Amino acid sequence: xKRTLTVCPYCGAGCxxxxxxxxxxxxxxxPSTTHPVSRGGLCVKGWNAYxxxxxxxxxxxxxxxxxxxxxxxxxxxxxxxxxxxxxxVQKKHGADAVMFASSAKATNxxxxxxxxxxxxxxxxxxxxxxxxxxxxxxVTGLAETFGSGAMTNSISCIDQADVILVIxxxxxxxxxxxxxRILNAVRNGTHLIVADNRRIRLARHAxxxxxxxxxxxxxxxxxxxxxxxxxxxxxxxxITARTENFAALAKTVAGWTPERTAAATGLETxxxxxxxxxFAAAERGMIVYSMGITQHSHxxxxxxxxxxxxxxxxxxxxxGTGVNPLRGQNNVQGGCDMGALPDLYSGYQKVSDPLMxxxxxxxxxxxxxxxxxxxxxxxxMDAASAGQLQAMFIMGENPALSDPDLGHARRVLENLELLxxxxxxxxxxxxxxxxVLPAACYAEKEGTFTSTERRxxxxxxxxxxxxxxxxxxxxxxxxxxxAGYQGMRYADPAAIMDExxxxxxIYGGIAYGRLDPHGLQWPxxxxxxxxxxxxxxxxxxxxxxxxxxxxxxxxxELPDAQYPLVLxxxxxxxxxxxxxxxxxTHLLDREEPSSFIELHPxxxxxxxxxxxxxxxxxxxxxxxxxxxxxxxxxxxxVVFMPFHFAEGAANTLTNNVLDxxxxxxxxxVCAVQVEKLP
Ligand code: SF4
Numbered sequence: 001x002k003r004t005l006t007v008c009p010y011c012g013a014g015c016x017x018x019x020x021x022x023x024x025x026x027x028x029x030x031p032s033t034t035h036p037v038s039r040g041g042l043c044v045k046g047w048n049a050y051x052x053x054x055x056x057x058x059x060x061x062x063x064x065x066x067x068x069x070x071x072x073x074x075x076x077x078x079x080x081x082x083x084x085x086x087x088x089v090q091k092k093h094g095a096d097a098v099m100f101a102s103s104a105k106a107t108n109x110x111x112x113x114x115x116x117x118x119x120x121x122x123x124x125x126x127x128x129x130x131x132x133x134x135x136x137x138x139v140t141g142l143a144e145t146f147g148s149g150a151m152t153n154s155i156s157c158i159d160q161a162d163v164i165l166v167i168x169x170x171x172x173x174x175x176x177x178x179x180x181r182i183l184n185a186v187r188n189g190t191h192l193i194v195a196d197n198r199r200i201r202l203a204r205h206a207x208x209x210x211x212x213x214x215x216x217x218x219x220x221x222x223x224x225x226x227x228x229x230x231x232x233x234x235x236x237x238x239i240t241a242r243t244e245n246f247a248a249l250a251k252t253v254a255g256w257t258p259e260r261t262a263a264a265t266g267l268e269t270x271x272x273x274x275x276x277x278x279f280a281a282a283e284r285g286m287i288v289y290s291m292g293i294t295q296h297s298h299x300x301x302x303x304x305x306x307x308x309x310x311x312x313x314x315x316x317x318x319x320g321t322g323v324n325p326l327r328g329q330n331n332v333q334g335g336c337d338m339g340a341l342p343d344l345y346s347g348y349q350k351v352s353d354p355l356m357x358x359x360x361x362x363x364x365x366x367x368x369x370x371x372x373x374x375x376x377x378x379x380x381m382d383a384a385s386a387g388q389l390q391a392m393f394i395m396g397e398n399p400a401l402s403d404p405d406l407g408h409a410r411r412v413l414e415n416l417e418l419l420x421x422x423x424x425x426x427x428x429x430x431x432x433x434x435x436v437l438p439a440a441c442y443a444e445k446e447g448t449f450t451s452t453e454r455r456x457x458x459x460x461x462x463x464x465x466x467x468x469x470x471x472x473x474x475x476x477x478x479x480x481x482x483a484g485y486q487g488m489r490y491a492d493p494a495a496i497m498d499e500x501x502x503x504x505x506i507y508g509g510i511a512y513g514r515l516d517p518h519g520l521q522w523p524x525x526x527x528x529x530x531x532x533x534x535x536x537x538x539x540x541x542x543x544x545x546x547x548x549x550x551x552x553x554x555x556x557e558l559p560d561a562q563y564p565l566v567l568x569x570x571x572x573x574x575x576x577x578x579x580x581x582x583x584x585t586h587l588l589d590r591e592e593p594s595s596f597i598e599l600h601p602x603x604x605x606x607x608x609x610x611x612x613x614x615x616x617x618x619x620x621x622x623x624x625x626x627x628x629x630x631x632x633x634x635x636x637x638v639v640f641m642p643f644h645f646a647e648g649a650a651n652t653l654t655n656n657v658l659d660x661x662x663x664x665x666x667x668x669v670c671a672v673q674v675e676k677l678p
Pocket of ligand 1: 042176632
């Protein structure tokens with residue numbers, strides 16, 4: 001038996017464990033007892049993270065579509081064709097006719113290389129990844145208010161908080177080790193406020209559970225801040241010393257009396273006042289949030305309000321406090337850090353800045369780099385249907401199941417002149433591709449992931465990839481080479497990290513030799529720096545913290561006579577994203593084998609629906625069949641569906657309306673109708 005220390009491939013908590021292998025095959029997982037997050041524990045996904053690796057569905061050879069059918073081909077054939085066809089599309093339609101989609105499941109080194117390939121080799125800033133679908137509102141909102149779009153504190157800070165406000169995060173299911181840490185803190189006396197209208201597990205242990213209407217977060221947070229200012233509970237010293245624009249905030253929230261807030265949110269006035277007093281009274285107040293905040297047509301406004309609440313109460317820059325967006329996928333933080341974004345190079349250095357363009361062009365050995373910001377991923381589908389985009393190169397993502405309004409997304413993918421997909425399984429997106437490139441999974445390669453607490457950690461190769469599958473970084477380098485670019489010759493991922501460190505100030509001190517055993521937290525500007533567990537201690541990244549105000553807007557689509565229910569979507573404990581790995585893990589799939597919809601007993605009674613009845617759920621965009629789960633987890637008038645399942649795909653129904661600033665879709669609110677099927 002061999003034990004290989006590596007990083008969990010699922011959520012952003014970043015647990016580390018040992019993959020146990022025997023004669024080249026994985027046989028199990030053992031948690032790391034010394035890791036600061038795992039601490040000898042794992043959730044059910046982590047314990048089973050070895051099981052999909054040897055699944056017979058793994059892609060083992062490149063595939064080319066011939067006569068409408070994907071057929072095996074050699075690497076030479078496939079790679080030459082990728083380059084030839086991408087060049088042909090660009091020659092015909094221009095450099096920006098191609099879009100590159102990177103992956104929050106790939107390593108930092110691979111995200112960096114794909115953005116380098118897009119920019120230095122193919123001359124376009126059309127590079128983005130699935131952070132667009134989960135935390136782009138955070139990146140925009142926190143960059144504006146604090147100067148940095150990352151979690152301000154460390155996960156271990158949960159232990160020191162006096163009160164924790166969890167808003168829009170089903171933490172025990174999405175980030176289970178963080179959820180259990182919050183529950184432990186509550187057991188040790190920390191107060192807990194949960195703002196989420198589902199009766200999630202954390203809510204059962206909360207001092208206060210606020211079941212506010214979907215899409216009313218700005219009203220709720222403005223109302224809480226109104227009470228804090230009206231009762232003079234704000235932290236005047238912090239506001240004076242560390243912030244700007246307080247007068248504008250005070251003016252905006254002045255009108256948000258408890259009565260007006262109650263009307264907008266559906267809460268009692270007493271609940272709003274109690275939440276405000278409880279949070280403001282704490283010496284150390286922490287805010288934890290996730291996609292219940294970000295995935296709205298006004299997601300950036302929600303984030304602005306969260307940042308304002310933290311500054312208003314002086315809860316930034318100290319242990320046990322902070323604004324803590326929990327990143328969904330294992331390396332979504334790293335994907336952003338590496339510049340897999342249409343307007344930023346690695347380390348959030350702006351494409352629009354001529355000095356940055358010059359710096360990267362010089363380092364990459366190219367004459368110049370495009371100054372035109374690229375397309376956000378969520379606008380790519382519309383651009384393609386408008387004829388502005390003809391080819392997509394998708395690494396490790398599955399938009400044919402994860403995008404909103406799936407019918408539209410799939411039609412676009414089918415009609416592209418060229419679709420290249422690089423993945424470990426034949427996903428719903430790969431099945432539509434012209435060229436499929438088989439990739440190694442996390443257990444079969446070296447690299448680094450960056451967890452939600454900005455911790456850069458090494459993954460290590462435990463077993464060989466199946467067939468002729470290769471690591472994503474090797475495939476990207478081979479494409480660059482065939483495209484005539486010689487600036488992507490690396491001995492190993494450690495050499496790629498050396499280049500990243502040289503060009504990316506927040507990763508300046510990162511080197512593989514420094515990352516064992518449990519990584520370093522950025523910013524880590526030089527080789528002697530110990531890493532930064534806590535951001536904004538003396539000053540904000542932007543200097544002063546800025547109070548940005550936000551006005552309450554209703555969701556883009558509200559229930560009406562035809563579609564009388566609000567649909568909200570999310571994940572379950574046993575599955576991950578589009579299920580390509582967890583649905584190929586027997587123990588996880590056995591626990592949650594199929595799509596379902598939660599509806600309140602009052603709505604079920606009105607519709608004559610009983611538990612496990614087969615239902616047809618319709619929105620203005622499509623229809624899906626799924627099974628009823630009658631439960632008071634949801635409030636009357638609201639239904640919930642997980643989005644993991646290709647059969648009964650929730651995103652067939654969701655609304656492709658975008659936040660105007662972050663381009664994140666409004667996954668959390670749309671209007672649906674539910675009918676019982678015979
Ligand atoms: Fe993996 Fe997240 Fe579970 Fe930890 S909490 S084992 S990182 S899925």
